[in-house]
Amino acid sequence: MDLPVMPPVKPMLAKPVKKIPPGMQYEAKWDGFRAIAFRDGDELELGSRTGKPLTRYFPELVAALRERLPERCVLDGEIVIAKDGRLDFDALTERIHPAASRVATLAERTPASFVAFDLLALADEALLDTPMADRRALLVQALSGVTAPVHVAPATTDPDVAHVWFEQFEGAGLDGVIAKPLDLRYRQNERLMFKIKHERTADCVVAGYRFHKSGPIVGSLLLGLYDDGGALQHVGVCAAFSMKRRAELIEELEPLRMRSAAGHPWSSWTDETAHETARMPGAPSRWTGKKDLSWVPLRPERVCEVAYDHMENGQRFRHTAAFRRWRPDRIPESCTYAQLEQPVRHALDDVLGDTG
Template identity: 40%
Template sequence: MSTRLRPPVRVALARSVDVLPRGGPYAYEPKFDGHRLVVLRTAAGVLLQARSGRMVADSFPDLARAARALPEGTVLDGEVVVWTGGRTDFAAVQKRAMAGRARAAALARELPASYAAFDLLATGSADLRRLPYERRRAALVELLAPLGPPLQPVPMTTDPDTAEAWFASLREVGVEGLVAKRLDHPYRGGRREWQKLRHSETRDAVVVGFTGPRARPRTLVLVLPGDDEPVVSGRLGPHLQLRLAEALRESAAAPETGRLTTSDGTVYTPVPPDLSVEVQQTAVRNPVTTVVRLRGPD
């Protein structure tokens, strides 16, 4: 591994925009509904790091196995996705992410993962983050071209008209929107310099728990695309409480977990990731996640 790049790796972030940026040297990439994942090929094997810093190689043994073909010192940034019925399935990704070692092998056969790599942070002993995106992208494509799926570079274009066409057509296969990146910028972990254009203000999220009684849940604990850190929704209204109570009656408690606690100290009852909801987030600095409606079982 690079002598300077060690886990946990701080990933670059994106800020939401209302229109596709033009007029600069931009690269445009589709934004898939999946989990952010850093792949680190070390001398000892492979590490898979979620955005939160948690190591998740046990949950994705198929990706860890494929990543052994990478040269030692390679560090990739990208998104892990699962395709079902010709489109990305975020609930399936969450099932994979929550699986322990005992169940992970079976799920890898049932719901094989793909990795859409969108950046190359290191190779050999060289830290590439200071290089402009254009050079990192070229090195990424050259590195992954001989390997093929499940490790592959995310599609990219520098033509804004092509990007607009992608934005209009790829929604049907589960693409959340587009990410625009300056061709001449380095990779800056922890900073929101990329720009993300979504199809709408609402997003799908997977329910992983709830607070309050099962018969009248107060809030939901959710996982959003691109992240693995659970967030707590705003207070549910009476109608949603009734709908979700009915759905939760069909969902058993997650095995051998009991009560869990989020990073902000909220204690909740976990459930298997079988329910999806549509949510809306307001504010950027301290977002409030509002549940709009129940999507239903996956």
């Protein structure tokens, strides 16, 4: 492979802001694996956000990209998998599997797509110093007439349209809106774009914690919600505390600390075999294969309000939640899934139908 921009490339990033800024190009924020696609004739590689190769995990996508991309190019985009008309991040993470046979089975059962939103090189020309608006025009031209499973991400310079996308596209499993300055040059691993994500709040039961890696202070609080059957389900963690606050939480939570997990709603976590069939804290990471079963059980008697962006399969927070406040006015049993706002469904095909 001999391209004007060579792997590994660490993609340009976005910093969070509260509102959609004016005077920019706007795109949907895709909920998948960020990937840089490198094609040089028959050679094709997919690089992850960290620079590690993703090529072996998406054989069907490699074949499709080799067919549909320009002969020599470097594209920034997102690998996604859709089920029932919306993005399915769980199906995507299942691809990170050591067995080639399993990857091949999943490639046939749940084929992936590639959504391109930036062009870093074309033929013999590197475009890293080309303004974003010009790169976008070249991208649309280079992929004119491209067919699924390769798509050009829809884009607009109209902030009113961006606001509509922000409200509607979540129903198709998307994650918010990205805003890009029109004169922006491509700078690897720098947060020069802006991301506007959905944020909601929920009252959750605090049923345990993990220690911080630096010592015997709180690293993260384990959060739960009651399901329709009255069982307390683990929904995620909140972890953004100052070091001082982490130490204070140890003292605050000490009266709730249980001597063992016996009788706790999540007592099965102490059984390694339980982690083979259920996704719960301590289960092996799909990325590292390592697991940590250590946690401190608390009597599930305290409630806190947390902010979150969206739910994964309606069951758990996709990302780490942000602690907002304690809720002494709420009883744990009132913390159910019923309080969670569900986005109105929106067909993914409608999102991809307009490339701008």
